[in-house]
Amino acid sequence: MRQIVIAILGLALLGGALAQQVRIMGYGGQDPAIKVRLLDEVIGASLEAEGITFTYEPLEGDYNAALFNALSAGTAGDIFYIPVETAPGIIATGKVLPLDGLIDTNAFIDSLVEAYTVDGTVYGIAKDFNTLAIHYNIDLFEEAGVEVPNAEDTWESFADKLRGVAALDADVYGACFPAGFDRFGAFAFATGWQTFDATGASNLLDPDFVEAVTWYTDLVREGVAIQPSDIGQGWTGGCFATDNVAVAIEGAWILGFLRNEAPNLQFGTTFMPIGPSGERGNFLYTVAYGVNVDSPHRDAALRVLEALTSPEAQQWVLEQGLAIPSRTELADNPFFLEDTPEAVANAVVFAGADDGNVLGFQFGTIGTDWMTPVNDALVAIMTGQSSVEAALTEAQRDLDALIQRAR
Numbered sequence: 001m002r003q004i005v006i007a008i009l010g011l012a013l014l015g016g017a018l019a020q021q022v023r024i025m026g027y028g029g030q031d032p033a034i035k036v037r038l039l040d041e042v043i044g045a046s047l048e049a050e051g052i053t054f055t056y057e058p059l060e061g062d063y064n065a066a067l068f069n070a071l072s073a074g075t076a077g078d079i080f081y082i083p084v085e086t087a088p089g090i091i092a093t094g095k096v097l098p099l100d101g102l103i104d105t106n107a108f109i110d111s112l113v114e115a116y117t118v119d120g121t122v123y124g125i126a127k128d129f130n131t132l133a134i135h136y137n138i139d140l141f142e143e144a145g146v147e148v149p150n151a152e153d154t155w156e157s158f159a160d161k162l163r164g165v166a167a168l169d170a171d172v173y174g175a176c177f178p179a180g181f182d183r184f185g186a187f188a189f190a191t192g193w194q195t196f197d198a199t200g201a202s203n204l205l206d207p208d209f210v211e212a213v214t215w216y217t218d219l220v221r222e223g224v225a226i227q228p229s230d231i232g233q234g235w236t237g238g239c240f241a242t243d244n245v246a247v248a249i250e251g252a253w254i255l256g257f258l259r260n261e262a263p264n265l266q267f268g269t270t271f272m273p274i275g276p277s278g279e280r281g282n283f284l285y286t287v288a289y290g291v292n293v294d295s296p297h298r299d300a301a302l303r304v305l306e307a308l309t310s311p312e313a314q315q316w317v318l319e320q321g322l323a324i325p326s327r328t329e330l331a332d333n334p335f336f337l338e339d340t341p342e343a344v345a346n347a348v349v350f351a352g353a354d355d356g357n358v359l360g361f362q363f364g365t366i367g368t369d370w371m372t373p374v375n376d377a378l379v380a381i382m383t384g385q386s387s388v389e390a391a392l393t394e395a396q397r398d399l400d401a402l403i404q405r406a407r
Contacts, residue, residue, distance in 0.1 A: 115360030124288030128323030130251030131352030190275020
């Protein structure tokens with residue numbers, strides 16, 4: 001795969017010595033332009049003064065495949081992105097430097113550190129993150145005479161509110177529920193269910209998991225919730241922007257979309273509803289910086305990692321509206337306290353990282369293929385092709401085979 005190398009600061013002779021050049025590998029798309037600005041405008045000068053320069057190398061296309069190839073070939077950068085969904089597999093290559101004793105992790109949100117901890121050792125520092133939240137259409141709730149969702153909602157009260165809005169009109173739905181574990185899973189976690197047990201197995205027939213599946217799919221079969229494809233949309237954000245759906249369950253990434261596609265939509269944001277366990281469930285969607293264990297510039301790479309995740313760097317990212325910072329000290333940032341829908345949404349997403357049974361969006365060394373049997377089961381149930389019991393029995397069989405092959 002062709003790599004486009006974006007030089008941010010050229011090599012310089014500082015104090016008579018050649019600067020150490022650190023290579024950073026990350027996503028393509030918009031990330032190169034963002035990373036150039038961050039490195040150049042915020043942290044570049046101080047690192048240059050220390051004799052450190054760097055390049056950002058975007059891996060276009062399938063990032064994970066390209067990174068695994070680079071790690072295998074010995075051509076990976078000194079620093080590279082570690083997506084949470086593939087972190088266990090990347091760490092299992094032995095090519096990621098353990099950070100214990102090298103980077104102070106106390107400044108970062110505990111659940112984010114845990115997502116990159118294997119057998120008690122930390123291998124990555126989250127650069128930013130997202131969790132899920134309830135985004136609601138204020139006008140639809142007001143028209144229905146129904147109280148908007150709030151932080152005290154349980155599954156029952158939340159569902160009742162959705163039913164109240166859905167009763168408005170045949171073309172109005174309470175929520176958009178995709179047949180995917182990447183959204184449904186947060187409800188499974190709200191029962192106390194875990195993706196893997198102590199033996200590394202996944203139990204889809206656990207009564208807690210069955211309860212979550214039943215609750216989620218029943219709302220679709222009732223006509224209270226709708227799948228995105230059923231109204232010609234590809235995701236819940238598209239549903240939400242149509243004014244036909246009162247609630248979307250998404251992260252802060254929905255905000256830019258709404259700003260462009262539905263600028264007049266009056267919306268609010270609140271926390272996920274409280275599940276049968278008495279806690280909320282949620283996902284952590286994040287990417288960390290990892291250091292190549294074979295880096296010839298290990299100390300310089302660690303210094304760059306510190307700078308990339310410093311308060312100054314994260315404050316800049318936050319002010320640009322690009323991502324949610326991973327440092328706990330930014331919880332009281334004035335940006336979160338502004339009285340705007342976007343500020344409120346970002347504050348809720350930030351707080352979601354420490355609120356309830358929050359798990360990283362990851363599936364061991366199996367990767368996202370783990371979700372396929374569950375997603376197939378959700379489709380079968382939502383479309384009336386199968387009962388909950390039959391669909392989950394089949395999914396369990398398929399998932400057991402998948403886990404066995406991965407061992």
